[in-house]
Amino acid sequence: MLFTTLNFAAFLVVVLVLFYALPKPARRYLLLAASLFFYMAWNVKFVALILGLITIDYFAALWIIRRHGAPRRMALLVSLFANIGLLGWFKYANFVRETFLQLAHPGITVQPLDIILPLGISFHTFQSISYVIDVYRGEQPAITSYVDYALFVAFFPQLVAGPIVRAKEFFLDYFNWRAPSGEEWQRGIAMMLTGFVKKLICADQFAIAADRYFANPQAFPGLLPAWSGTIAFGLQIFFDFSGYTDIAIGVALLFGFHFPENFRRPYLSASVTEFWRRWHMTLSGWLRDYVYISLGGNRHGRARTYANLMLTMLLGGLWHGASWNFVIWGGYHGAVLSIERVVWGRGEKRGLVRIPLAILTFLIVNIGWVFFRAKTLAAALFVVGQMFTRTAGELMLTPIQIKLAVATLAVALAEEYGGLLTRLTVSPAWVRTVAVVMALLAIELFTASDQSLPFVYFQF
């Protein structure tokens, strides 16, 4: 059930009405049932998988707090093995098998195993892993109610594509639940509408140019198509993914849950380090806390710091998909982060110097997107080669898409320096009403695709 369908709108209205109509103790059952129904609308049988993982992690956490020494560690390992093992099987089995077979028999064509990737597995396994590790580290009490824990993992707004919510964030709201204030409700509505506009108007519009280019980059030689096609994809993936999480955050707010921010206008960053503080922030935070710091962080000298950084980003790349392109994408960002640290240190630039640095960062990030989007490594290398050729070629973006890109930049700047959305949610009712009506009309009339296109991050 896509967020952008009328099915979801009907589902949300029904669940909201029931949620506020039911007495408080019954609401958790409603939310869990609704969440499982939401997941089942995609694939019924994979509900067993998610419930199986929930059960393992639930009991593992209880075991961890009730035992000491080896049994405690064993419970942690069982949980990690179950989560990473299933994630590995569903997501990486074909990649590993293909890599090994091609190493053993160069030139062989490997037929992939028929494995369907369960929707959202990368997100809910990371959420579960963080919970069990936090319990193990003593940073999070184990949840004694199965329903409570199951709801934390399966809560439908974030189940499929994040944001990756930590247990302490979720249960802070959950155990101290209060109805959202009027302002929070308004913010939730504003977030949802922003997400719909980002996805339906912006992402799907830029997808037209990106899909056209990356379907066959060789058909569009030259510098202009390489850059404009890649930038189209960079804009598509930002609006697509941040649109999804905006909707998720907005929906959660309507139920009184405060999800963490996931994107903070990343393309205004003046360095790649800053970009990663603003892009997919919940994944960045997860990788920092459970990979980078676990590897030693920056506590063991420069060389080890860079190695840890590189390894963390390689894993981050691999999290996105099982192919060498994603590994290269992660490695590319790890390398750029390391170089930035050597050249500029960790401080952020202020003032007018941010303008050229932001443009430079945007271009660097977009070179990375080539590996993220291209179908094969050869295609990616071709595109990168074209980015530095002297032939001009044809611009992939249409005038409408260029105007849209400029308009969204203006809105991003207004939000960055003027808090546009925040101001809107506390503005007089008539201003908010005009904004909502305009957003709904824009969605009705300027949606780029006639069909409901799935969100890009569903494949991760």
Added chain:
Amino acid sequence: MNETELPGIRKAIEALPREQRRALLEWLIESERGVAVAEPAPPAIRKPKPVRRPAAPATLRQAVLWSIASIAVFFLLDAAIFRSGWYLRYLAPDSTTGQLELNVFWLRHTLPGKAPEAAVIGDSRVAEGFSARNADAGAGDRIHFWNLGVPGSSPRDWYYLLRDGDPDHRRFTALAIAMDRYSDEDGGENPSNRMSDLSYSVGRLRWSDCPDFAESYDAPELRRTVLTGCLFRGVTLRRDVQDFFAHPLARFRAAKAWRNDGKGYIDGYGGKPEDLTGLSVDFGTGAVNFPPGLKDWQKNSVNGFASSAKVPQTGALTAYRKLWLGRILDLYKDSPTRIIFLELPGGPLPPPRRETPARFIESVWRRPRVTVLPGETFRDLERPEFYADGLHLNHAGRPIFSERLGAKMAEIAGSR
């Protein structure tokens, strides 16, 4: 800070009011999140300027009511634009919706003259191959004809055009419904699932029509899409609106020109000058021998005409005709209008005619005030010199067809 201080800090935090605890935790999370994957760094993201809040923030109840009110305002504005008729006046004249709407506009805004009126309705074969002026002449100018052909349209669209264009169902002395063939042989496409019908008819569909219109689609997955497109006309007219915003002044001018003079353009149209003289087709193999000098659009159309793959017969066309042509008959059942069914000439060469039953025609020909012209009536026009392509009569074929049809209709309607 050493570990012995922790219990004291915890107690102090627990003693705080809930709101302060939340604020503290949010601050902690925020400061943690400000750290990049790389390593801890100062959270230097520029914060938006503080916002001046209204004196009395809305309660949840007020916010929910505001949400509902905003959606209601959206519906009202949407209706004001797309259901008041305002936007329909400025549709692109050559769009699917625009062509059907222009016919409705002209019917509503043209007062009947002294002579009785008759109309011929159909798809592009009528729009292109029928001339109202020639038909008038064929009827000895005792009847004034309307060409209600809309390229690409189908009986579902014709029903809504006639329902709204001739609301009292008494305007015409005769109404001819042009069928490509009487036989109910199914083609490759199930006509009930034609999505383009929504585009043609959307301007005519009232809210109360939407459930029934969507239900008339056989494919369940299409019904929801059609229902959405019917309830929210803007969704169906999206491309037209986007084009409107791209060139608003040109659209205003074109729409106005077509409303005022479009019927004159159509009546004055003489037909396509091209012909297919020299064409031969082996319908057994589908091989086409083109005369020299044909353009691609002609060849593509002739190739479509020459290919006659047989598909499994499901009765879909019979059911579709019974539903939508049946509804047209029901519209006129108590009116003086005589309904005339005719089979159009089949193409530039006589196509092989399979012995497929014409179940719909057989079910209606005995009805009062319904006439079914014999299928052979216009078959002598199936000659390459009368066709511009595989489907449409040209400047030589259309006057003959139109005059003969005009004379026939006048004869049946008793005006000649």
